[in-house]
Amino acid sequence: xxxxxxxxxxxxxxxxxxxxxxxxxxxxxxxxxxxxxxxxxxxxxxxxxxxxxxxxxxxxxxxxxxxxxxxxxxxxxxxxxxxxxxxxxxxxxxxxxxxxxxxxxxxxxxxxxxxxxxxxxxxxxxxxxxxxxxxxxxxxxxxxxxxx
Amino acid sequence: xxxxxxxxxxxxxxxxxxxxxxxxxxxxxxxxxxxxxxxxxxxxxxxxxxxxxxxxxxxxxxxxxxxxxxxxxxxxxxxxxxxxxxxxxxxxxxxxxxxxxxxxxxxxxx
Numbered sequence: 001x002x003x004x005x006x007x008x009x010x011x012x013x014x015x016x017x018x019x020x021x022x023x024x025x026x027x028x029x030x031x032x033x034x035x036x037x038x039x040x041x042x043x044x045x046x047x048x049x050x051x052x053x054x055x056x057x058x059x060x061x062x063x064x065x066x067x068x069x070x071x072x073x074x075x076x077x078x079x080x081x082x083x084x085x086x087x088x089x090x091x092x093x094x095x096x097x098x099x100x101x102x103x104x105x106x107x108x109x110x111x112x113x114x115x116x117x118x119x120x121x122x123x124x125x126x127x128x129x130x131x132x133x134x135x136x137x138x139x140x141x142x143x144x145x146x147x148x
Numbered sequence: 149x150x151x152x153x154x155x156x157x158x159x160x161x162x163x164x165x166x167x168x169x170x171x172x173x174x175x176x177x178x179x180x181x182x183x184x185x186x187x188x189x190x191x192x193x194x195x196x197x198x199x200x201x202x203x204x205x206x207x208x209x210x211x212x213x214x215x216x217x218x219x220x221x222x223x224x225x226x227x228x229x230x231x232x233x234x235x236x237x238x239x240x241x242x243x244x245x246x247x248x249x250x251x252x253x254x255x256x257x258x
Contacts, residue, residue: 040214042208042212042214043208044192044204044205044207044208045191045192045193045204045208045211046192046193046204048205048208050205050208050209050212052209052212052214054214058170059170060170060171061170061174061214061215061216062209062214062215065205065206065209065214065215067203067205067208069203069205074203074205076203076205076206076209078209078214078215079215079218080201080206080209080210080215080218082202082203085203
């Protein structure tokens with residue numbers, strides 16, 4: 001007698017070990033970044049499986065969510081924007097990794113922009129004020145010296 | 149300023165504690181939203197369809213306490229749940245930004 005090994009039926013609200021390891025492996029760099037990122041799993045009202053990539057501390061809000069609905073994998077960000085969907089989990093996991101990278105790149109770009117704006121403000125506003133004070137001091141110093 | 153190891157550990161513990169509080173509040177918001185949806189007689193799929201979402205998975209994401217209702221869609225959520233948008237937003241602020249809620253509405257604003 002031979003036994004046919006059926007794969008575990010999907011849609012039972014649980015990720016298989018293979019599925020979980022595929023997603024976690026793709027997001028390993030983000031999870032192990034030491035910023036307090038982590039991941040959790042859950043289910044929808046209908047029992048469809050969800051994987052949540054949690055953002056850095058202290059908020060730890062969902063950055064990305066992978067859901068499995070009827071054999072199809074859905075990738076969304078933490079604001080519910082649909083990023084990608086496909087029947088191949090490895091492909092969805094690749095898109096998830098790319099999405100994390102691009103969001104980090106965006107953060108770096110914002111930090112750089114903020115730094116440039118701050119420098120520009122210092123250059124335009126603070127430096128003239130300092131120069132003005134210096135000029136005033138130069139003008140007043142002889143008078144103060146004479147007064148003393 | 150260079151921090152000692154103990155201070156770093158304390159800062160880490162504080163951050164984790166704040167994270168735990170934020171997550172707990174998001175979960176409470178999710179439970180409240182779930183109850184309001186049930187009161188409106190809608191399933192997650194129904195609500196997603198009414199909000200124009202292709203999949204209902206984001207509703208679950210929010211109700212499970214991992215995400216927030218985006219500010220730009222709060223009015224639509226409130227309308228579909230049969231709630232007054234300002235009261236809906238005010239109540240969610242209690243969970244999402246408790247300190248801001250306290251400053252705006254005081255302790256009796258709950």
